[in-house]
Amino acid sequence: MKIFISSDIEGTCGIAGWQETSAGGIGYEYIAKQMTKEVSAVAKVALSAGAESVFVRDAHDTGCNILQKELPNKTEIMRGWTGDIYNMMSGIDMAKYGAVMMTGYHSPARSVASPISHTMQPYVESMKINGELCSEFMLNAYTAGYFGIPVCFVSGDEGICEIAKELIPEIKTAPVLKGVGGATISMQPEDALDLIKEQAEAALADEHYKKCIVELPRSFEIQINYKEHPMAYKNSFYPGAIQVSGTKLRYKSTNYIDVLRFVHFCAN
Ligand SMILES: [Zn+2]
Structure with missing residues (x-):
């Protein structure tokens, strides 16, 4: 099968x-390198678990x-932005993927x-879907769900890993840092890679990923609260927006x- 990351x-x-x-910022080069190592770790796990190919969406x-x-090898990467409504999941409609995995995700x-x-x-300022605080994870997991693709793994901060488990109880998570006020507490980068590998392996072993189907709500009420009126x-001139x-x-x-189209034009 093919894996989408x-x-x-x-x-x-x-x-x-x-x-x-962001490029040019102090510390960016180091973090971009670690981001690369984390996504690469997942891609390697997928390939050794038997995936025929991996598609990586650089989504930041x-x-x-x-x-x-x-x-x-056997990994394709999409860099830049096509401009389509799938956004951080761009490319998801371009092949038949067996599972979606996510790295570097964060709290909403x-x-x-x-x-x-x-x-x-x-x-x-915040976004809600059907009354629940909406994360990029939620938006993108629903996108996968729309295409009938399970989301079996996420790494990121502790907060988003907890949210992910509420939405998809069987998802495997790798919380590699947590926020405390204005600070974060992180494990060692190599330990993070070990945790990511272990959880990504568990996500793909014995077809566990098949249990990670995303249930799409029957209807969506999305609310965006902007910082500035x-x-x-x-954006109230977007058709149907109130x-x-x-x-x-x-x-x-x-x-x-x-919903994706609304987000594309009104929150992006
Ligand atoms: Zn983000």
Whole structure:
């Protein structure tokens, strides 16, 4: 089977601040290298578990963080942004994947579980789907669910690993750091890689991944709370969107593709 990996940076072992998330920032090079090692570890596990190929989506910022030459053979990588609505899951519709795995994921906007918690763009104060705080993990897991693909592994901060288990009880997780106020506490980078390997192996062993199907809600009510009210006003002109307060926008649909389209135009 083919494996799809979506890789973010804010849940990479060792990360603590925004400056480490963008090229040119102090500490970025080191974190991008660790991000590469983490995604590479998962790709290697997938290939040795019998995957015929691995597709890696570099899903952070410019989409050009992972050092491609460090990835194993039989791995393809998508760098940059196509501009499609699948976003951090871009490429998911391009082949028939057996399982989705995620690395470097992080707690959602408004969560106290990471000093760099966020959901999509920084102007989003918080996002909710059907009343639950919405993480990038949730958005992307539902995307996988829409295509009928299980999500069997996630590494990242402790907060997102807990959220992942609530959504997909059988998912294997590798919490490699945790947030405390404005700080993070991380394990050693090599220990993080060991934990990632161990959990990724467990996710694929004995077809465990098949238990990690994502249940898609029958209907979606998505709410975005913006930090600044002009953004809510501007995006209230999106077809079907309703501005429910100064900073809040609400959108409803029974089709998840509509939700992705709304997020694409109003939170991205
Ligand atoms: Zn992110």
